[in-house]
Amino acid sequence: MADQYAQTREDNRLAGTPVIRWEEPPEGPVVILLDQTRLPAEEIERVCTDAPALVDAIRSLAVRGAPLLGIAGAYGVALAAARGFDVDEAAAALTAARPTAVNLAVGVRRAQSAHRAALAETGDTGRAASAALAAARGLHEEDAAASARMAGHGLALLDELLPGGGHRVLTHCNSGSLVSGGEGTAFAVALAAHRAGRLRRLWVDETRPLLQGARLTAYEAARNDMAYTLLTDNAAGSLFAAGEVDAVLVGADRIAADGSVANKVGSYPLAVLARYHHVPFVVVAPVTTIDPDTPDGASIEVEQRPGYEVTEFVAPQVPVAGAGGGVPVAPLGTQAYNPAFDITPPELVTAIVTEEGAVSPVTAKALADLCAKPRRA
Ligand code: MRU
Numbered sequence: 019m020a021d022q023y024a025q026t027r028e029d030n031r032l033a034g035t036p037v038i039r040w041e042e043p044p045e046g047p048v049v050i051l052l053d054q055t056r057l058p059a060e061e062i063e064r065v066c067t068d069a070p071a072l073v074d075a076i077r078s079l080a081v082r083g084a085p086l087l088g089i090a091g092a093y094g095v096a097l098a099a100a101r102g103f104d105v106d107e108a109a110a111a112l113t114a115a116r117p118t119a120v121n122l123a124v125g126v127r128r129a130q131s132a133h134r135a136a137l138a139e140t141g142d143t144g145r146a147a148s149a150a151l152a153a154a155r156g157l158h159e160e161d162a163a164a165s166a167r168m169a170g171h172g173l174a175l176l177d178e179l180l181p182g183g184g185h186r187v188l189t190h191c192n193s194g195s196l197v198s199g200g201e202g203t204a205f206a207v208a209l210a211a212h213r214a215g216r217l218r219r220l221w222v223d224e225t226r227p228l229l230q231g232a233r234l235t236a237y238e239a240a241r242n243d244m245a246y247t248l249l250t251d252n253a254a255g256s257l258f259a260a261g262e263v264d265a266v267l268v269g270a271d272r273i274a275a276d277g278s279v280a281n282k283v284g285s286y287p288l289a290v291l292a293r294y295h296h297v298p299f300v301v302v303a304p305v306t307t308i309d310p311d312t313p314d315g316a317s318i319e320v321e322q323r324p325g326y327e328v329t330e331f332v333a334p335q336v337p338v339a340g341a342g343g344g345v346p347v348a349p350l351g352t353q354a355y356n357p358a359f360d361i362t363p364p365e366l367v368t369a370i371v372t373e374e375g376a377v378s379p380v381t382a383k384a385l386a387d388l389c390a391k392p393r394r395a
């Protein structure tokens with residue numbers, strides 16, 4: 019088993035399977051996903067022939083991360099339409115697959131509306147299916163462009179906040195090319211700093227319990243030859259205390275109208291630490307992650323995940339034993355508290371960086387003004 023992890027940087031460089039793609043083999047259209055539960059050990063693709071398969075991939079985190087969930091949701095609607103399934107039923111199931119990342123509902127709605135409008139206009143199911151696919155492809159491309167713009171705005175902000183250069187950045191969870199049509203959100207900013215020669219170190223929180231930091235962010239950092247160091251989540255405090263962190267960069271799954279940020283559980287404690295140590299805590303997310311219909315942090319539904327993710331090691335590379343298919347690390351029957359996300363209040367967020375620019379300080383009005391700005395195509 020250990021050998022599977024004995025990858026060299028060379029091995030990592032060889033990788034590069036697209037995270038999501040649409041294909042039309044003779045048997046019918048499919049959505050192909052890079053199965054993120056298998057990383058970093060192997061790059062395995064999952065072929066989805068219908069929306070329920072995508073729902074399953076979303077729930078099991080084979081496909082994950084807010085912007086990518088939006089893209090996957092939109093392709094899921096297109097797939098249902100192209101294969102002649104009930105589009106509204108598929109849209110409802112996809113939206114309900116995970117509750118916190120608003121991008122999922124936004125992506126689904128976008129493809130569903132395109133389908134509905136084309137059907138109303140032409141009465142032709144084939145043309146309606148094409149319209150849903152065009153909407154999904156459009157979202158995919160827009161996300162790539164938004165990534166690049168977020169990286170630019172984020173790096174400019176970092177340079178402004180930390181005029182000395184040589185940034186030491188701490189990040190949590192995974193927010194790179196594995197969650198996006200492009201290079202991601204928070205990770206894309208760190209990558210831009212690295213390319214500009216201004217990233218001294220990327221501190222990567224392992225991100226318990228599903229290890230998105232260790233498995234995915236470290237994987238992306240290695241592939242990009244970044245100077246990175248992995249730490250357990252509970253080592254972050256001592257790292258701040260040692261003066262080793264210049265800024266925290268995280269993504270977001272939903273930003274409420276008041277600026278409260280839902281992101282991977284463990285983000286809020288980092289924001290508290292950052293404030294105590296006078297370190298900027300910066301959130302990077304596309305405008306689609308801002309949800310004007312969610313007034314505040316308390317209104318965000320936080321997904322609760324199964325307890326076995328905490329009471330067992332469930333990485334697919336370990337042998338099967340416990341109820342969740344993993345190796346037990348707690349006594350049988352132990353209850354677990356396993357929220358997938360936590361909420362950081364706006365007063366702890368130094369800035370929110372989007373593709374349309376940065377908001378700082380984070381206020382309801384500043385966010386509303388940003389969302390009202392005409393969007394770039
Ligand atoms: O449960 P996950 O892995 O889907 O959680 C992902 C995160 O929390 C990311 O930080 C978030 O989606 C922002 S990524 C741009």
